[in-house]
Amino acid sequence: MEKTILIIDDSRTARMFIKQCFEIAGFAGCHFLEASQGQEGLDMMRSHPKLALVITDINMPVKDGISMLRDMRADKDLKHIPVLVITSTQNAAREAELVPLQVAGILAKPLHLPQIAQTLTNLKTQLGM
Amino acid sequence: MNASITALNNAVQDTLETLAFTEAVPVAAARVEPLSAPFYVTTLEVKQPYAGSIRLMIGRELAISLVSSMLGGSDPMGDASVQDGLCELVNTISGRILAHLVDNSSSFDLGIPQTIFMETARPRDPDVLVRQTYALNEGSIELELAFKKGQAA
Amino acid sequence: MSEKPIMLGVGNLDGTRTPGARLKTMALGSCVALIMMDPLTKAIGMAHVALPESSTDAVKALAMPGYFADTAVTALLARMARLGCDPRGQGFIVKLVGGSNIMDGEGLFNIGKRNVLALKKCLWQSRLAPMAEDVGGDHSRTVEVHQESGHIVITCPRKGVWEI
Numbered sequence: 001m002e003k004t005i006l007i008i009d010d011s012r013t014a015r016m017f018i019k020q021c022f023e024i025a026g027f028a029g030c031h032f033l034e035a036s037q038g039q040e041g042l043d044m045m046r047s048h049p050k051l052a053l054v055i056t057d058i059n060m061p062v063k064d065g066i067s068m069l070r071d072m073r074a075d076k077d078l079k080h081i082p083v084l085v086i087t088s089t090q091n092a093a094r095e096a097e098l099v100p101l102q103v104a105g106i107l108a109k110p111l112h113l114p115q116i117a118q119t120l121t122n123l124k125t126q127l128g129m
Numbered sequence: 130m131n132a133s134i135t136a137l138n139n140a141v142q143d144t145l146e147t148l149a150f151t152e153a154v155p156v157a158a159a160r161v162e163p164l165s166a167p168f169y170v171t172t173l174e175v176k177q178p179y180a181g182s183i184r185l186m187i188g189r190e191l192a193i194s195l196v197s198s199m200l201g202g203s204d205p206m207g208d209a210s211v212q213d214g215l216c217e218l219v220n221t222i223s224g225r226i227l228a229h230l231v232d233n234s235s236s237f238d239l240g241i242p243q244t245i246f247m248e249t250a251r252p253r254d255p256d257v258l259v260r261q262t263y264a265l266n267e268g269s270i271e272l273e274l275a276f277k278k279g280q281a282a
Numbered sequence: 283m284s285e286k287p288i289m290l291g292v293g294n295l296d297g298t299r300t301p302g303a304r305l306k307t308m309a310l311g312s313c314v315a316l317i318m319m320d321p322l323t324k325a326i327g328m329a330h331v332a333l334p335e336s337s338t339d340a341v342k343a344l345a346m347p348g349y350f351a352d353t354a355v356t357a358l359l360a361r362m363a364r365l366g367c368d369p370r371g372q373g374f375i376v377k378l379v380g381g382s383n384i385m386d387g388e389g390l391f392n393i394g395k396r397n398v399l400a401l402k403k404c405l406w407q408s409r410l411a412p413m414a415e416d417v418g419g420d421h422s423r424t425v426e427v428h429q430e431s432g433h434i435v436i437t438c439p440r441k442g443v444w445e446i
Binding site (some may be wrong): 002010013016020059060061088089091092094097108109110111112 | 236
Binding site (some may be wrong): 151 | 338395396403406407409421
């Protein structure tokens, strides 16, 4: 069955870049949805109950990625959705902040496919693809 | 200061190579044509751990070319697309710089990048700590790190 | 394994889906081997790319599209399509080898890196990107692509033998 993936980033360029990287890395059969900040992302999650994966940025206007993740984990309908964080603000302190929010992985921008190929292969397995 | 310049160079080179497929070589400003108006200025505010900003200045034609490369050269380039692409470049460069400069156990907080189009030259920022010019295949860009006095990295 | 590999000189490109076949190119310095593999048809293809832009010699680009990054990607996709692969390269695994650091005449830009970046830019325009690469450094590489296993074997006189 076709998997649906939601990409949340305030940059249209970043969303396009992430989508194309994922398609090249073996996710070409997936259906991609896009949101430009956390609140719009939460609304889309509620209107698309069978999301296989959420990919999110952290630093966004209106509702940032951390705040959105907290809302997701407190919501019985959304807390099970795996989340991959792709951010430019990655360091050990950020990773520690994300551990209690049970993210499936954290990738640093800019995405460099040869460096993240193994992570994406593992993610495909995790999603049963 | 050396750590700032190294972090800046690594961040700019890696980001431009990965997102826009272009080499960026740090050069003395005198070695390239000075940046002339009109150009785009993209600014990102640094909030934590020290207040300041990171700013990219780039000529209009080069900006269109870079963002077109990022988008795979398919769509016609509107001004909104160019500005969005530049914001993503500066966002990524800034994250890389701060990740280098800030102690691993401290978090850092960045604002949302903003791009403006300038028809005329702008006044120089007095708080600039580092200003670096980069030669690209088709022109040059300038990056500035500006931090409030006493907070220099 | 077939007796002899198909040898590719500078600017050559070729593809094959013959069981047990190998594609080989030697002594990559700043040149880059663009490698495509199609898991569906088990076809493999390779181009030995020497320069980033065909605008420097349009006549040569027509005769030998594998020589330039901006013509090699399209030409190799066309070669793969003649072997029965998707003409857009959907599902292909792309890899890059070579691109050693050799500076231009002014000592400003790195020719090997420029070749690698030009290939990545052209691949991205075709909605492709390398999933693995062995590029840069200051050594010469010989590369062999194995049709049956998909192995890419790199040899270097000073550094030994390894795979990507």
